[in-house]
Amino acid sequence: MKQLQFDSTNAICGLTFIALGGFFIYQCLNLDLGTAFRMGPGYFPLILAAILTLLGVVVLVQATRVRGEPMGPLALRGMLFILPAPVFFGLTVRGLGFVPSLFFAALIAAFASSRMKPLLAVVLAGAITLFSVLVFSYALGLPFERFGPWTRL
Amino acid sequence: MDLVSNLALGFSTALSPENLAFCLIGVLLGTLIGVLPGIGATATIAMLLPITFKLEPVSSLIMLAGIYYGAQYGGSTTAILINMPGESSSAVTAIDGYQMARKGRAGAALSIAALGSFFAGTVSTFLVAIFAIPLTAIALKFGAAEYFSLMVVGLVSSIALAHGSIVKALAMVALGLLLGLVGTDIYTGTPRFTLGIREYADGLNFVAVAVGVFGIAEILRNLEGEKTRSLLMAKVSGLWPTRDDFRRMAGPVLRGTAIGSALGILPGGGAILAAFASYTVEKRVSDNPGEFGQGAIAGVAGPESANNAGAQTSFIPLLTLGIPANPVMALMVGAMIIQGIVPGPNVATEQPTLFWGIIASMWIGNLMLVVLNLPLIGLWVKLLTVPYYVLFPIIMAFCSIGVYSVNSNVYDLYAVALFGLGGYLLVKLRCEPAPLLLGFVLGPLLEENLRRAMILSRGDPTTFVTRPISAFLLALALAVLIIVFLPSVKKKREEVFQEED
Amino acid sequence: MKTLKALFGVSAALAVSLLATSALGQTYPERTITMVVPFAAGGPTDTVTRLVAESMSKDLGQQIVVENVGGAGGTLGAGRVASADPDGYTLLLHHIGMATSATLYRKLAYDTLDGFEYVGLVTDVPMTIVARKDLEPTDLKGLIDYMKANKDTVTVANAGIGAASHLCGMLLMSAMETQFVTVPYKGTGPAMTDLLGGQVDVMCDQTTNTTKQIQGGTIKAYAVTSPARLDNLPDVPTAEEAGLAGFQVGIWHGIYAPKGTPAEVTERLSKSLQVALKDPNVVARFAELGTAPSAEEEATPAALKAKLEGEIARWKPVIEAAGQYAD
Structure with a gap:
């Protein structure tokens, strides 16, 4: 396998930069560029996006010259449970209210680890919720509704 | 001796039992809330602000100032312990502080941060007391061109944040700058890169981005293959810095204090550069730059001192001009107004008790922080023994609350998830998050000042070199660039020569 | 089917709002x-x-x-x-x-x-029309003439689109029938800083932000936009008095x-x-x-x-x- 001497991580990295740069350039096309005196909203970001794309190309080219370590495994289970936690909180905090929303968000996050036992997860989520309600809602008086309209039916 | 009598007035105000109590409460609350992961200084202050409204003006501001230092210190603690910076400045602390923690030196990192901050706080408090008024005149000389050039210096310095590939670091800065531009263009009102989501019209939330690319990326990295690998943290060795540590932190603390004090005076966002600039300087003057990013003491001591010094001196524009230098100071103004004190150029003469009382309480607050936190270090370090799988649901819960509490904007929570994913993938691609974050905070400032300078100069780009301060700063940027690149050029040449042999 | 559903929805909503009304009347809040x-x-x-x-x-x-x-x-x-x-x-x-x-x-x-x-x-x-302290004109009339004569070089600061200063600035331009170079900032703080530092010339902003600066003599006030003079700025004329008829905001x-x-x-x-x-x-x-x-x-x-x-x-x-x- 000698001919395949390139760093796959950096190759992907370079492609990612090129893709992101391309995305921003594409978005800039709808923006007014303006003149140097009165630069439009697209002037500065277009330059940056071009630089980003260019740097992506450099990374990609460099990747073909050396061999690097492989990327290693992705934390798929972690991503599956960690990332939805804040999203769930955001979707439900106004409907369900602060207490149930936070409880379930913490519960979801808890299952990201394979070491977590269900009972412990529930206890932990409960403890977090209790602490947060006492501190943020009662002590600091943040304007969160503790139980939202969805719980009233 | 005006200064002596003024300081005496200040201390007699700040040392009254109830003001001491409020200062203590402020510092304590600020530390305790700020130390919760994902809750940075801005969120902490926004949460605690209403409590202060019921107090007397002087007490209220003293408490608020205490909350501010406490929150900043608390933020550094989480940055060191779990790589969760809540402010741009603690993002720098996280780089080497977290590495120290992983090597079992969390206690030392925290003490160094506390002592460095205290020293910087003491020096800069006196700077505020003595030079507040003349320094203001210098700050006002900074127009758009000067700020642009200053931000260029900051950008050039960002190269020092990179430990791996410089090209990748530059790409991360560019990406950060672009992300910083998300939101409504203030010059034309055009929404940019918001994908039509009005909730992002004011830009992406800093905490959402910081928590995403640092904290969540770190959590996910720790979760990968957790069955096969036993964990991350080395055994905690010694809570306190060794004699050798003290020797090594002296220089960085002094330099950091100087850098932070100078940059903090500038109302247009100088303070955010303080920690970054200090890190660059330390890495440059170090005998062993390779140590940076692996847990260098100077990488914690310098930026933390710079950060705290900047936090103090950023009161100068507020106290002498009535102008808030950053969002936190804007909250301070709000607190003053609600107390019936509208800050303006005459606060020092119209409200001497308030003015000098706050200055005196700055120092007292810093002293309390150190006294309070040194014993707490043991406790914080113990937190590291909490199993990681118990820690991160807690982290996720608090960061959700923290992000949401600032503006009640649920889209900020979605941004946390998005940047968590993006940050993790970038880490997997061996990209470092610190340059991205620097770009993110600099992006809007850089563009805003560039465009403003061009408008004010009627489209004449020579404004950047004909204005003396701006020209000086650009020359400085060039010098930094040369110094940074020279060694690597030299190294390349050496390599080439070796190959030829 | 659709109409039935819609009808049901409407009547349910009506019932709920009726219930709400009768219940709310006595006990609110x-x-x-x-x-x-x-x-x-x-x-x-x-x-x-x-x-x-x-x-x-x-x-x-x-x-x-x-x-x-x-x-x-x-x-x-x-x-x-x-x-x-x-x-x-x-x-x-x-x-x-x-x-x-x-x-x-x-x-x-x-x-x-x-x-x-x-x-x-x-x-x-109320709002105030203010300028950097070393701007030459001494009254609003003078300021208007000065701004018209130097319309390509005078800069008018504002705190971003939709901000009070932006609205007042627009109104000023429309009252004076002249377009100026506007310099937007992110918020009042930075705009005021540049006005204090003399980087920009003119701004029109709420008294909340300007009163203390005017009293401290760090900026020059030309007019207030209220119908009558203000108690804490008794020397500043109203825009009406100073020659901008109907300029109230x-x-x-x-x-x-x-x-x-x-x-x-x-x-x-x-x-x-x-x-x-x-x-x-x-x-x-x-x-x-x-x-x-x-x-x-x-x-x-x-x-x-x-x-x-x-x-x-x-x-x-x-x-x-x-x-x-x-x-």
């Missing part, structure tokens, strides 16, 4: 009320809201918590309230931006005139409730607002901000409705002439 400020904590509007909310809670016997829902020139907070339950437990305190965003934003998530019930006007904060604040909130509730809130506006503490704090509470007859649903309608009509041509939109 029976729990904590949320007052949304569509701006960040610590700003001038937030300050006004907290002062009024505290005083109103005493009268209503229930706590009013202030929630900051900032973003997009106040339109996010307004949108939140527009879609909230019309039960009187979610209110909005918004300023002149309520009227101007109807034109500044071409796509809004709510209908400005039709999405709300009205409670009443709170205060009308103020950052007025009003309290709104979601559309469908029962009239008994808004009446109750309006009464409570009138009490709050006479609270000596509120009066004193408002004076510090350089403003005064609205009169009792202004703090009524009808007055606010008329104000909003009038202001939307007034600003529409001004904003359209400037041709700048916020989306």
Whole structure:
């Protein structure tokens, strides 16, 4: 396998930069560029996006010259449970209210680890919720509704 | 001796039992809330602000100032312990502080941060007391061109944040700058890169981005293959810095204090550069730059001192001009107004008790922080023994609350998830998050000042070199660039020569 | 099928709102009320809201918590309230931006005139026309001549699109029939810094931000935009006196409730607002901000409705002439 001497991580990295740069350039096309005196909203970001794309190309080219370590495994289970936690909180905090929303968000996050036992997860989520309600809602008086309209039916 | 009598007035105000109590409460609350992961200084202050409204003006501001230092210190603690910076400045602390923690030196990192901050706080408090008024005149000389050039210096310095590939670091800065531009263009009102989501019209939330690319990326990295690998943290060795540590932190603390004090005076966002600039300087003057990013003491001591010094001196524009230098100071103004004190150029003469009382309480607050936190270090370090799988649901819960509490904007929570994913993938691609974050905070400032300078100069780009301060700063940027690149050029040449042999 | 469903929906909604109305009348308020400020904590509007909310809670016997829902020139907070339950437990305190965003934003998530019930006007904060302290003209007439003569070099600062200073600047340009170079900033703080440092020439902003600077002599004041001179700036003439006929503008604040909130509730809130506006503490704090509470007859649903309608009509041509939109 000698001919395949390139760093796959950096190759992907370079492609990612090129893709992101391309995305921003594409978005800039709808923006007014303006003149140097009165630069439009697209002037500065277009330059940056071009630089980003260019740097992506450099990374990609460099990747073909050396061999690097492989990327290693992705934390798929972690991503599956960690990332939805804040999203769930955001979707439900106004409907369900602060207490149930936070409880379930913490519960979801808890299952990201394979070491977590269900009972412990529930206890932990409960403890977090209790602490947060006492501190943020009662002590600091943040304007969160503790139980939202969805719980009233 | 005006200064002596003024300081005496200040201390007699700040040392009254109830003001001491409020200062203590402020510092304590600020530390305790700020130390919760994902809750940075801005969120902490926004949460605690209403409590202060019921107090007397002087007490209220003293408490608020205490909350501010406490929150900043608390933020550094989480940055060191779990790589969760809540402010741009603690993002720098996280780089080497977290590495120290992983090597079992969390206690030392925290003490160094506390002592460095205290020293910087003491020096800069006196700077505020003595030079507040003349320094203001210098700050006002900074127009758009000067700020642009200053931000260029900051950008050039960002190269020092990179430990791996410089090209990748530059790409991360560019990406950060672009992300910083998300939101409504203030010059034309055009929404940019918001994908039509009005909730992002004011830009992406800093905490959402910081928590995403640092904290969540770190959590996910720790979760990968957790069955096969036993964990991350080395055994905690010694809570306190060794004699050798003290020797090594002296220089960085002094330099950091100087850098932070100078940059903090500038109302247009100088303070955010303080920690970054200090890190660059330390890495440059170090005998062993390779140590940076692996847990260098100077990488914690310098930026933390710079950060705290900047936090103090950023009161100068507020106290002498009535102008808030950053969002936190804007909250301070709000607190003053609600107390019936509208800050303006005459606060020092119209409200001497308030003015000098706050200055005196700055120092007292810093002293309390150190006294309070040194014993707490043991406790914080113990937190590291909490199993990681118990820690991160807690982290996720608090960061959700923290992000949401600032503006009640649920889209900020979605941004946390998005940047968590993006940050993790970038880490997997061996990209470092610190340059991205620097770009993110600099992006809007850089563009805003560039465009403003061009408008004010009627489209004449020579404004950047004909204005003396701006020209000086650009020359400085060039010098930094040369110094940074020279060694690597030299190294390349050496390599080439070796190959030829 | 579809009509049946729709019919069912409508009747259910009717039943609910009827129930709500009859139940609300006697006992309102029976729990904590949320007052949304569509701006960040610590700003001038937030300050006004907290002062009024505290005083109103005493009268209503229930706590009013202030929630900051900032973003997009106040339109996010307004949108939140527009879609909230019309039960009187979610209110909005918004300023002149309520009227101007109807034109500044071409796509809004709510209908400005039709999405709300009205409670009443709170205060009308005057504005001041100010300049860097070394600008030559000594009075407003001189300033106008100077600005017209140097229209390519004079710079007018503002705190961003939709900000009070931006609105006042637009109005000034339209009154003077001259276009100037505008320099936008992110917020009042940086704009004021540059005015103090002499980097920009002219600005028009709320007294909240300018009074102390004028008193301290760090900037020059040419006129106030209120109908009469102000107590804490007695030497500054009104724009009318100084030669800009009809140039009156103020950052007025009003309290709104979601559309469908029962009239008994808004009446109750309006009464409570009138009490709050006479609270000596509120009066004193408002004076510090350089403003005064609205009169009792202004703090009524009808007055606010008329104000909003009038202001939307007034600003529409001004904003359209400037041709700048916020989306």
